[in-house]
Amino acid sequence: MNTSVRRLFDDLRTLRVAVIHPPGEDRDILERQLHRIGCQIRIVWPFPSQLPVDADVIFFLVGPELRNAGNWCAADTEATLIALSDYENPTALKMLLDTQAHGVITKPYRSTGILSTLVLARASSGYQQRLDSKVRKLEEAIKARRHIEKAVRILMDAHHLSEGDAYEHMRSRATSLRVTVGEVATMVIDAHEAMEKLGLGKVSKP
Structure with a gap:
C-alpha cells in the first residue's frame, strides 16, 4: 500500500x-x-x-x-x-x-459501496475546497491590485508623478515603514478621502 x-x-x-x-x-x-x-x-x-x-x-x-x-x-x-x-x-x-x-x-x-462512496466524496470535497481557496486568493489579489492602482492615481494627480514614480514612492515608503505596499495604498486613500471631507481635496477641472 x-x-x-x-x-x-x-x-x-x-x-x-x-x-x-x-x-x-x-x-x-x-x-x-x-x-x-x-x-x-x-x-x-x-x-x-x-x-x-x-x-x-x-x-x-x-x-x-x-x-x-x-x-x-x-x-x-x-x-x-x-x-x-x-x-x-x-x-x-x-x-x-x-x-x-x-x-x-x-x-x-x-x-x-459505502466505503467507495465515502472515499470519492472526501476526494471531491477536498478538491472543491482547494479550488475555493485558490479563487479567494485570486479575488483578494485582484482587490489589492485595484486598491494600489487607485492610490497610484491619487499620487499621480496630487503630485504630478508618473505612474512608475507614484508606485515606486509607495514601494519605498512600504520598505521604510516595514509594511506592505497595500497598506501604504490604504494610507494614501484614507488621507485623500479625509482631505476631501474637510473640503481640502484637489478640485478636478471639468
Whole structure:
C-alpha cells in the first residue's frame, strides 16, 4: 500500500461522521459499515434545522424533512456531504442538486459501496475546497491590485508623478515603514478621502 493510499485510510479512521436518518434497518446497515471502517459516528434524528457542527462527514436523508429544514448546502460547511436517497423523482433530484452533495447512496443500502462512496466524496470535497481557496486568493489579489492602482492615481494627480514614480514612492515608503505596499495604498486613500471631507481635496477641472 503506497503512502497516499495509507494516508487516505488513516484519514477515514479519524473521521467524525454525523448520520441523519430515522431508526431502522437501513440506518443499521450504514452504521455497521461505518463502524467497520473505523469512523466516529454520531446519530442525529429528528432532522436538524441547521447543519451539524464538529462533523467531517454528514450522511443525510433526502426527503420532506430536508425540504422543511430550509437552506442545506455544501457551501455552508467544510464537512463532506453524502446524500441518502430512496427515490429519484424530480422533486428529490432538485433537493439533491440544491445541497451540492459530494456523493449519494441510494436505497436499498448495502455494506458494499459505502466505503467507495465515502472515499470519492472526501476526494471531491477536498478538491472543491482547494479550488475555493485558490479563487479567494485570486479575488483578494485582484482587490489589492485595484486598491494600489487607485492610490497610484491619487499620487499621480496630487503630485504630478508618473505612474512608475507614484508606485515606486509607495514601494519605498512600504520598505521604510516595514509594511506592505497595500497598506501604504490604504494610507494614501484614507488621507485623500479625509482631505476631501474637510473640503481640502484637489478640485478636478471639468
